[in-house]
Amino acid sequence: xxxxxxxxxxxxxxxxxxxxxxxxxxxxxxxxxxxxxxxxxxxxxxxxxxxxxxxxxxxxxxxxxxxxxxxxxxxxxxxxxxxxxxxxxxxxxxxxxxxxxxxxxxxxxxxxxxxxxxxxxxxxxxxxxxxxxxxxxxxxxxxxxx
Numbered sequence: 001x002x003x004x005x006x007x008x009x010x011x012x013x014x015x016x017x018x019x020x021x022x023x024x025x026x027x028x029x030x031x032x033x034x035x036x037x038x039x040x041x042x043x044x045x046x047x048x049x050x051x052x053x054x055x056x057x058x059x060x061x062x063x064x065x066x067x068x069x070x071x072x073x074x075x076x077x078x079x080x081x082x083x084x085x086x087x088x089x090x091x092x093x094x095x096x097x098x099x100x101x102x103x104x105x106x107x108x109x110x111x112x113x114x115x116x117x118x119x120x121x122x123x124x125x126x127x128x129x130x131x132x133x134x135x136x137x138x139x140x141x142x143x144x145x146x
Contacts, residue, residue, distance in 0.1 A: 016105070025101045029094035035087040045082050049075055 020026060036042050052075045059068040082088050114128075123129050 020101065020105070023101065025094070025097045028090075029098050032087065032091040032094040036091050039085070039087050042082065042085060042088060045078055049078050049082075052078070 052071050056068055056071045056075070059071060083092075118124065118128065
């Protein structure tokens with residue numbers, strides 16, 4: 001008999017999300033994001049990129065490849081300039097760290113569920129096979145019709 005409902009699990013996920021929001025990684029992200037918004041040079045460069053991206057869409061629409069290439073090169077050089085600014089580097093690093101934390105949580109949940117399933121069906125955790133697969137002779141060397 002099932003002990004937990006989907007609602008129970010979602011409620012725990014909300015608790016987990018609140019905990020994540022209180023981590024060093026998320027704190028670093030929030031500060032880095034604030035520094036980006038406070039930095040006038042960064043704001044101007046982002047505005048320039050957005051303006052050029054609109055131009056690029058129009059040039060593509062009207063089939064002007066040479067002009068489009070120039071605008072795309074300009075966007076690329078502004079993006080390089082942005083990437084060289086320390087607050088932008090901090091922001092990108094903070095995004096990576098938050099993503100790594102979320103991936104770690106997701107894979108921990110996924111791997112634990114898989115191991116529990118395998119163990120509870122009498123399967124082989126090391127081989128990654130459930131009890132049903134083992135009983136059905138899957139994974140053994142019988143001659144099957146191929």
